[in-house]
Amino acid sequence: MTGVHLTAPSVASTAPPTSRMAEPATGGRFGDHGGRFVPESLVAACAEVERTFREAWSDATFRQRLDRLRTVYAGRPTALTPAPNLSAELGLTVLLKREDLTHTGSHKINNVLGQALLAHRMGRTRLLAETGAGQHGVAAATAAALLGLDATVFMGERDMERQELNVFRMTMLGAQVIPVRSGSRTLKDACNEVLRHWVATVDDAYYCAGSVMGPHPYPWMVREFQRVIGEEARAQCAAELPAAVPTHVVACVGGGSNAAGTFAGFVDTDAQLVGVEAAGGAAMTDGAVGVVHGYRSRVLQDADGQVAEAHSIAPGLDYPGVGPEHAHLGDIRRARYVTVTDDEVVAALRRLARTEGILCALESAHAIAWVLRAAGTAELPSGSTVLITVSGRGDKDMPALMAAGR
Amino acid sequence: MSGQLATALRTAPAPRLVPYVTGGITANWTDYLLAYQDSGADAVEVGLPFSDPMLDGATLQQASDRALARGTRLDGVLADLAAVRDRLTVPVVVMTYANPVVRLGVVEFCRRLAEAGASGLIVPDVPVDELGSLESVAAVAGIDLVLLAAPSTSAGRLREICARSRGFVYAVSTMGVTGERTALDDGALTLASRAREASDLPVLLGFGVSTPAQAARACRAADGVVVASALMRKVLEGAGPDRLARIVADFRAAMDRAA
Numbered sequence: 001m002t003g004v005h006l007t008a009p010s011v012a013s014t015a016p017p018t019s020r021m022a023e024p025a026t027g028g029r030f031g032d033h034g035g036r037f038v039p040e041s042l043v044a045a046c047a048e049v050e051r052t053f054r055e056a057w058s059d060a061t062f063r064q065r066l067d068r069l070r071t072v073y074a075g076r077p078t079a080l081t082p083a084p085n086l087s088a089e090l091g092l093t094v095l096l097k098r099e100d101l102t103h104t105g106s107h108k109i110n111n112v113l114g115q116a117l118l119a120h121r122m123g124r125t126r127l128l129a130e131t132g133a134g135q136h137g138v139a140a141a142t143a144a145a146l147l148g149l150d151a152t153v154f155m156g157e158r159d160m161e162r163q164e165l166n167v168f169r170m171t172m173l174g175a176q177v178i179p180v181r182s183g184s185r186t187l188k189d190a191c192n193e194v195l196r197h198w199v200a201t202v203d204d205a206y207y208c209a210g211s212v213m214g215p216h217p218y219p220w221m222v223r224e225f226q227r228v229i230g231e232e233a234r235a236q237c238a239a240e241l242p243a244a245v246p247t248h249v250v251a252c253v254g255g256g257s258n259a260a261g262t263f264a265g266f267v268d269t270d271a272q273l274v275g276v277e278a279a280g281g282a283a284m285t286d287g288a289v290g291v292v293h294g295y296r297s298r299v300l301q302d303a304d305g306q307v308a309e310a311h312s313i314a315p316g317l318d319y320p321g322v323g324p325e326h327a328h329l330g331d332i333r334r335a336r337y338v339t340v341t342d343d344e345v346v347a348a349l350r351r352l353a354r355t356e357g358i359l360c361a362l363e364s365a366h367a368i369a370w371v372l373r374a375a376g377t378a379e380l381p382s383g384s385t386v387l388i389t390v391s392g393r394g395d396k397d398m399p400a401l402m403a404a405g406r
Numbered sequence: 407m408s409g410q411l412a413t414a415l416r417t418a419p420a421p422r423l424v425p426y427v428t429g430g431i432t433a434n435w436t437d438y439l440l441a442y443q444d445s446g447a448d449a450v451e452v453g454l455p456f457s458d459p460m461l462d463g464a465t466l467q468q469a470s471d472r473a474l475a476r477g478t479r480l481d482g483v484l485a486d487l488a489a490v491r492d493r494l495t496v497p498v499v500v501m502t503y504a505n506p507v508v509r510l511g512v513v514e515f516c517r518r519l520a521e522a523g524a525s526g527l528i529v530p531d532v533p534v535d536e537l538g539s540l541e542s543v544a545a546v547a548g549i550d551l552v553l554l555a556a557p558s559t560s561a562g563r564l565r566e567i568c569a570r571s572r573g574f575v576y577a578v579s580t581m582g583v584t585g586e587r588t589a590l591d592d593g594a595l596t597l598a599s600r601a602r603e604a605s606d607l608p609v610l611l612g613f614g615v616s617t618p619a620q621a622a623r624a625c626r627a628a629d630g631v632v633v634a635s636a637l638m639r640k641v642l643e644g645a646g647p648d649r650l651a652r653i654v655a656d657f658r659a660a661m662d663r664a665a
């Protein structure tokens with residue numbers, strides 16, 4: 001017994017270092033990570049979500065409804081766009097998976113359509129969501145409007161000031177936005193507050209987590225709802241690339257949902273999987289093992305276990321934790337996690353805009369920034385084929401960039 | 407099977423009263439513990455301040471924030487506790503969240519608690535399914551690991567929680583976070599009765615027990631109460647140990663009258 005484990009190490013941690021990104025082990029374990037660290041009063045609610053998800057996911061009617069919404073509402077499949085100009089400049093073959101082209105402008109819609117249908121199936125009338133940048137909040141408000149559900153979105157007071165436009169969008173969509181004034185008044189505090197609220201409303205409200213975080217089954221379920229990114233991209237790469245599979249698959253990591261969805265399509269190939277974190281919010285690089293928001297994973301924290309605040313120019317990456325499956329993929333070295341700085345990110349956003357005419361979100365620009373830095377080095381040799389997930393569009397970030405004089 | 411906490415609570419002659427204080431809330435915070443003891447507490451609960459107290463309402467969040475803003479560290483809280491252990495005859499139960507336990511390591515954390523003289527531990531975001539090594543490590547260190555039951559807990563789970571809890575069974579009175587309430591939920595008494603049937607240990611109701619009258623009512627079904635937010639609100643307002651001693655004495659008197 002090492003003493004650093006709160007739970008006995010699971011069987012998966014001694015298994016060979018592979019991951020198919022399939023179902024987690026019993027109790028929602030990804031190696032030593034994951035689990036369901038919630039108060040007793042939320043255990044039954046989480047178990048009900050798990051049960052309903054399992055049923056729905058093997059129910060052809062549910063899958064058809066979701067597929068149809070993805071097509072006629074969200075605008076899927078999204079394009080795989082070759083980036084010829086950037087490719088020529090970098091000596092690489094760069095392909096962009098265009099989640100920025102979805103309805104509401106980011107991959108978050110993939111997740112909320114799935115969860116909103118699930119809430120509906122469970123007879124819940126209200127979606128609860130936390131949001132940092134506001135992208136998940138907007139997506140949740142959108143799905144709620146579509147399916148006739150109420151939406152209550154918890155948002156740190158400081159984030160509300162930084163993301164006024166998205167607050168207004170949520171209100172336009174009929175959602176109630178609740179300012180969170182506790183702690184650091186940012187995303188991590190909104191995550192606490194939504195769980196506090198859910199404890200008291202489990203009978204009529206459904207908690208709609210915004211990333212591959214939270215108690216079991218959320219990390220697994222959200223990855224399954226995002227898997228569509230990787231599956232589409234896999235088929236599109238097969239049509240686009242002589243080798244069918246890229247040598248590198250790159251995505252930004254906040255909680256890690258767009259990366260998890262993308263990686264799921266390529267985990268069984270030889271492609272190198274690279275997750276890019278913000279230097280000021282790099283739980284994979286700088287975090288220690290801990291428990292927050294219902295799951296065990298890497299967390300930015302001090303020596304006493306007080307959770308630290310993250311700092312990134314991209315509000316969607318301002319999160320001190322990271323999805324437990326990423327911690328596991330890192331442990332077994334199936335994926336690598338790297339960081340880029342705010343300055344590199346702004347330069348990358350501008351470079352993609354000018355070379356390809358694509359104005360991506362600051363979050364997505366993290367993935368671009370790493371490719372720009374690594375191109376032509378041993379990490380990413382000339383001639384590599386690189387799939388980058390563009391998780392969202394940049395419109396939301398223009399006011400902040402203008403204000404910062406960038 | 408159990409330590410000092412279990413013995414003290416099992417042999418208490420009257421309804422058990424366990425008042426709470428946030429460690430490090432003021433420089434003299436351990437004086438509150440002594441005041442509680444003098445006013446008839448059967449045990450005292452010490453909350454370790456935490457950055458992300460997800461099961462706490464506004465009052466205990468504020469108490470935690472204030473303690474952290476004073477620069478309170480785990481080391482300091484434990485040193486303060488160790489310094490009063492000779493004068494504290496009632497057992498000390500520590501309440502913390504999972505993250506600090508994992509960060510220090512389960513073995514080290516329990517060892518340090520025991521060293522400071524604590525005899526019980528409550529970790530509200532570690533449900534019975536996630537106990538892992540904590541259960542045996544705490545037992546070896548002589549720490550009674552207290553488990554929580556909620557109104558939503560099924561009969562099967564309640565049996566398991568009661569069988570594996572040590573010291574007492576903590577019955578959470580409401581589907582919600584900590585904080586004062588105008589009335590005790592009916593569900594609270596139902597849960598306490600269910601837990602009592604399933605357990606040999608004392609069953610204490612907590613979360614939102616706000617007034618002496620509510621505490622007295624709680625004791626119709628439970629073996630006692632944990633009182634936190636109602637006391638910490640006073641502390642946050644600036645009330646000192648003497649004032650808190652009188653408030654706890656009022657709880658004690660109301661509970662004894664009802665018994």
Ligand SMILES: Cc1ncc(COP(=O)(O)O)c(C=O)c1O
Nearest residue numbers: 135254255256257258316363392
């Ligand atoms: C455009 C965009 N990309 C990425 C993220 C980060 O989330 P995740 O790591 O779950 O994909 C966000 C979160 O708000 C986002 O809005």
